[in-house]
Amino acid sequence: MAADSTSTVVKELDYTGAERLSMNMGPQHPSAHGVFRAILTLEGETVVGVDAVIGYLHRCHEKLAENLAYVQYPSIASKTDYVAAMASELAYVMAAERLANFEVPKRAQYLRVLVGELQRVASHCLWLGTWCMDMGGALGGGATIFLYCIRERELVLDLFESLTGARLLYGFHQVGGVRYDVPEGWASECRTTVDLIEQRILEYEEMLEGNAFFMMRTQGVGVISRELALDVGISGPLLRASGVDCDLRRLAPYSSYEDFEFRVPVETAGDCYARYKVRMVEFRESIRIVRQILDGLPEGPISSRPGVKSLAQVRVPKGETYARVEGPRGEVGCYLQADGGPKPYRMKWRGASFSNLAILPHIIPGHGVADVVAIMGSVDPVFGEVDR
Amino acid sequence: MTPLPDAVVGAIAGVALLLTVVGLVTYVTLLERKFAARMQSRVGPYRVGWHGILQPIADAVKLMMKEDIVPREADRRIFNLAPVVFLVPCLLIFATIPFAPGLGVADLNIGILFFLAVSSMEIVGLFMAGWSSNNKYALISAMRAVNQIISYDLPFLLAALIPVLLTGSLRLSDIASAQSGLWFIAYPVLGQLGFLAFVIASVAAENRVPFDILEAESELVAGFRVEYSGMKFALIQLGEYAHVLGTSFLGALLFLGAWAGPGPEWLGPVWFLAKALFMFLVITWIRWSFVRIRVDQILQISWKLLLPLTMLLVMATAIAVVWRGAPGV
Numbered sequence: 001m002a003a004d005s006t007s008t009v010v011k012e013l014d015y016t017g018a019e020r021l022s023m024n025m026g027p028q029h030p031s032a033h034g035v036f037r038a039i040l041t042l043e044g045e046t047v048v049g050v051d052a053v054i055g056y057l058h059r060c061h062e063k064l065a066e067n068l069a070y071v072q073y074p075s076i077a078s079k080t081d082y083v084a085a086m087a088s089e090l091a092y093v094m095a096a097e098r099l100a101n102f103e104v105p106k107r108a109q110y111l112r113v114l115v116g117e118l119q120r121v122a123s124h125c126l127w128l129g130t131w132c133m134d135m136g137g138a139l140g141g142g143a144t145i146f147l148y149c150i151r152e153r154e155l156v157l158d159l160f161e162s163l164t165g166a167r168l169l170y171g172f173h174q175v176g177g178v179r180y181d182v183p184e185g186w187a188s189e190c191r192t193t194v195d196l197i198e199q200r201i202l203e204y205e206e207m208l209e210g211n212a213f214f215m216m217r218t219q220g221v222g223v224i225s226r227e228l229a230l231d232v233g234i235s236g237p238l239l240r241a242s243g244v245d246c247d248l249r250r251l252a253p254y255s256s257y258e259d260f261e262f263r264v265p266v267e268t269a270g271d272c273y274a275r276y277k278v279r280m281v282e283f284r285e286s287i288r289i290v291r292q293i294l295d296g297l298p299e300g301p302i303s304s305r306p307g308v309k310s311l312a313q314v315r316v317p318k319g320e321t322y323a324r325v326e327g328p329r330g331e332v333g334c335y336l337q338a339d340g341g342p343k344p345y346r347m348k349w350r351g352a353s354f355s356n357l358a359i360l361p362h363i364i365p366g367h368g369v370a371d372v373v374a375i376m377g378s379v380d381p382v383f384g385e386v387d388r
Numbered sequence: 389m390t391p392l393p394d395a396v397v398g399a400i401a402g403v404a405l406l407l408t409v410v411g412l413v414t415y416v417t418l419l420e421r422k423f424a425a426r427m428q429s430r431v432g433p434y435r436v437g438w439h440g441i442l443q444p445i446a447d448a449v450k451l452m453m454k455e456d457i458v459p460r461e462a463d464r465r466i467f468n469l470a471p472v473v474f475l476v477p478c479l480l481i482f483a484t485i486p487f488a489p490g491l492g493v494a495d496l497n498i499g500i501l502f503f504l505a506v507s508s509m510e511i512v513g514l515f516m517a518g519w520s521s522n523n524k525y526a527l528i529s530a531m532r533a534v535n536q537i538i539s540y541d542l543p544f545l546l547a548a549l550i551p552v553l554l555t556g557s558l559r560l561s562d563i564a565s566a567q568s569g570l571w572f573i574a575y576p577v578l579g580q581l582g583f584l585a586f587v588i589a590s591v592a593a594e595n596r597v598p599f600d601i602l603e604a605e606s607e608l609v610a611g612f613r614v615e616y617s618g619m620k621f622a623l624i625q626l627g628e629y630a631h632v633l634g635t636s637f638l639g640a641l642l643f644l645g646a647w648a649g650p651g652p653e654w655l656g657p658v659w660f661l662a663k664a665l666f667m668f669l670v671i672t673w674i675r676w677s678f679v680r681i682r683v684d685q686i687l688q689i690s691w692k693l694l695l696p697l698t699m700l701l702v703m704a705t706a707i708a709v710v711w712r713g714a715p716g717v
Contacts (some may be wrong), residue, residue: 023524031606045528045683134606136679141597142606144676147428213598213681369528370682373606 034383057387065347070314075171081385086119087327095323095336108177123328125153131377177303218273222375236330241274248326312342351385454618466520471623474513478627481634499560518612529611539690544589546698550582564646571645598678636667
C-alpha cells in the first residue's frame, strides 16, 4: 500500500530493507514555505533523492514588466519577494536609472539604504521564526520563537506603515529617488525600535544557543562546501556561511553603501548553524547601519524627478543593463532592456531564492525526513521570488 | 437498606471516575493553552465565556459537528476501531490510582505494574491508526511510534521502579502512604535523579515536544492522525491528554508524595490534583520551549544515556535499601 507504485511487491524472504518510498512534500505542506513541492525518495527515513517542483506561484512578472511603464512597475516589483519588498523595488529602479543616467540625490540614497536595512531585519525575523517553527513544530517550542519574532517584525512593519502607508508591499522607490520622506518624529521612533530589537536578538540567542536540542538539530546538518556553493551559484547568507566573503554591499557598493561602516559576517562550517550565525550577525550589522543613517541623514530633495503626472513621464534610452542589490536572501538582480519608450522592452529577474533553492538536491540526500525541513528553512526561500 | 453488591459499587465508581477524568482532561487543554499563551506573550482563548472558560466545550461541540471522513483506500474497519483502541488504555490507567486513602476504583496489589502495562498498550491503537490510514505520512509516523515506545518504555519503567524499591510494594496506595513523612523526591541524590529521568521518559512516552516525532506536524503533517476528522480525531486527542494527565498523576504519586500535604485530611485529593497539575505544567513548559529532535537522536538519548542511567539508579536504590536493612525514606 505505502510502497511506491513502481517498486515491486515486498517479498518477505529476500527483503533487503532498501525498498524505496516516494513521498510528496508539498505543495500544500505545513513547512513548504509557500508552495514548494519536493518529491522525496526515501529508504526508510533516509532521503536518497529530491525532485524539486516549482512554478505554483507563477504570475508572469517579467511579461507584466513589459506592459507597465517605468513609473508603474516599481510597486509591482515588490510583489516578487513579498517578504523583502524593498530589495526588488530597488533593483528595478536602479536598472532604469542606470540606463537613463538619472542622478539620485544623496538623501534619497540614504533613505533607500535605511529602508533596505530595516527590511533585512524584518525579513530575518520572519526567517528565524519560520525556521524554528519548522524544527520545533507549531505545537511546540518553535511556535514560541515564531511568535516572539513576529512581534518584532510587526514593529518594523509599523515603521514602514508610518513611512509609506503600507505594511507589506510598499511602492517606496521611484525612478530617480524615493516617494516619501520620513515624517516628523519617525527617526526617534525608529531608534527606539531598533534598540528594542537588538535587545531581543540577544534573548533569542540565549534561548536557542543554550538549548542542546537546537544545537543537535542544526550543527553538521546540510553542509554546503565552499566549492559546491560556488558551483551552484548561491548567494547571500548561504554563501557567506560556506566561507565565501561575498556581499554586494561591500564588493559593488550601490546607493552610497560605501559611506557606512559595517561588518560582513563569514562562517566556514557551511551547516545550518553557520547560516544561523551569519544571519544573527547581519541583524546587528543592519541595525548598526540604520543608526548611522539616522545620525547623518543629509538634507536635500528626495528625488531628482518630479512626482508622477503621466505614464510616459519616464523615458529610458535604448540599451540594456543589469542592476543588482544585496537582498536579505542574496543577490537580487534585474536585467533590463529598453527601446526608448516609456516601457521596458524586456525584463528578467534574478531571484536570490531561485538560485539558492538549486542547492537542495545537492545537500538533502543522506539526511532524514526531519532534516529536510531544517535545511529548507535554513535556505530561507520565498516562493513569490522563485516563481515570479 | 442492604449494602449494594460490589459489582454495582465498582461500576458506579468507574463511571464517576471516567466522567471526572474526561471533564478534567477537557479543562487541562484550556490550562495548557492559557499557559502556552502566557509563555508566548499572547492572551490565549478569551472570547467564549469569561476568559475563555467555555472554550473546551465549544471545541468539543465543533469537533462533534465536523464531517467524519474515511479515506476511500483506507482499511475501514481498522481505521474506525483505532481511536477506541487508543483511548481505552489511556483512560484505563486511571483505574488503579488512589486519589486519597481508599478513594480509587481498584487498588490492585500490582497497581504500578498494571499502570505501566496498560499505558504502553496505547501503541496498538496508534499503530492501527497509522497503518490503516493508507497514508505515507501516517505510516512513517506509526513506524516511528513503535520505535520510540520500545526505547522509552524501559527507562520509564525503570524510573518508576525506584519508588517501588524504596517502598517495598507494588501497590500504589502503599507507595503513597510511604511518603507521608518525606517525599521520595527528597531522597538524597537517588530521588532527584530518578525524578528527572522519570520526567524525561514520560515526556517521551507521551509523545510531546521535544519527543513528538510521531506527530511532527512540520514534517509528517499530523502523523498517524492525519486522516482523522471529527469525533474520531477528538477521541485521539482525548486519549493523548488523558495519557499525559495520568502520567502526571503517577509522577505526583511516585515522587511528590501523592496526597500528603498540610491541612486537614480531606484536602488530600486537592493536594494530589495540585501536584499532578504541577507535573503537567512542567511537561507543558518543556513542550513550549524546546525544538523537536530527530529520530536517531531520540534513540541515542534513550539507549546510550537514559537506559544506563536508570539501570544504575535502580541498582543503587536496591543497594541502598539492602544496606539500610529496610525500605522507606
